[in-house]
Amino acid sequence: MGSQLEADLGDHSGAHRARAEYCRQRLPELCLLERLLNKGAGIVRSRVLAELADGDQHLPLYALELGSDNPDLPVLILCGGIHGIERIGTQLLLAELGTLIYRFRWDKSLQHRLSQMRLLILPMINPVGMARGWRSNGNGVDLMRNAPIDADLPHPWPICGHRLGRWLPWYRGKTQAPMQAEAQQLCRYIQEQTARAPFILSLDCHSGFGMRDRIWFPYAGRHQLMEHAAELHAMIRLFERAHPHHTYLFEPQFHHYCSHGDLWDYLYREHLKQHSSVFLPLTLEMGSWLWVKKNLSQITSYTGLFNPTVPHRQRRTLRRHYLLLDFLISAVSSWQNWMPDRPGHARHQRYAERRWLKREHRA
């Protein structure tokens, strides 16, 4: 063997070892994701939307696709890890991915449901932030405050997003600057993939707010119900009727704060400008204060404020949302069976306004 080739191979295996060590210490979720992609060969299609640099490591932003590849079918989008510190969202989606891969081989009903729809999973949108244990991305920008959209009545400051600088969390980035690479790629990918879909549902997994698990929906930046509130109410009613003992609290995000730059507000508004199809962008906020309450030592750890640190509680969290994710797959694959007709639409709109608009918000 020539000495140059030996040197090249040596470099290669050295780089490979360095990456394996980096992932083991800082980003075990990426090792797990890549192992699952190997296991899911033939079931999961994957692509890398961007390579994001952390020192000399280049971390992939993966987009995974399962089910049909017909662009005219409805789409379910599952996202996680936009805030790097909220690792539990990524871990939840990787647990779901494992379940889907192992069930798909034998479960005819899952095969059938996935043949009627497209399932897109972006489990780790901010890998540099996750490797560093940050909420923001590698440039110090909060990706959930980074879209080019301003809130009507932003509050409270600075949680609503600000432009002071990256030293303070919730930084939006510079005025007029393009969106960060992660946010740009996410938006471009979702817009491309959903252009022809007749129905779109998304769930973006976060943690860190309150004692209960909440499902939030637009708007985050204005005191107004989303235009598809009737369709959303119809779907939530299905879930509540089928699973009356569920523990989720469904509510619009503006009940809690009114923030600039929310990516889902932005994607939703752009969608309304161009398409007539129904789009329901949901956010799962896993109630992390419950984990803190049960294990007070977590309060001294930044990671512990956003993630369950006791193993049995982490396992319980990963189990806890299986029902919801399975319901979302069924709701998308069978969407035509429950979408309200014209009188049903008017009825659900009234229910939605009664349930989610406080008197001062009603027209």
Ligand SMILES: [Zn+2]
């Ligand atoms: Zn978050």
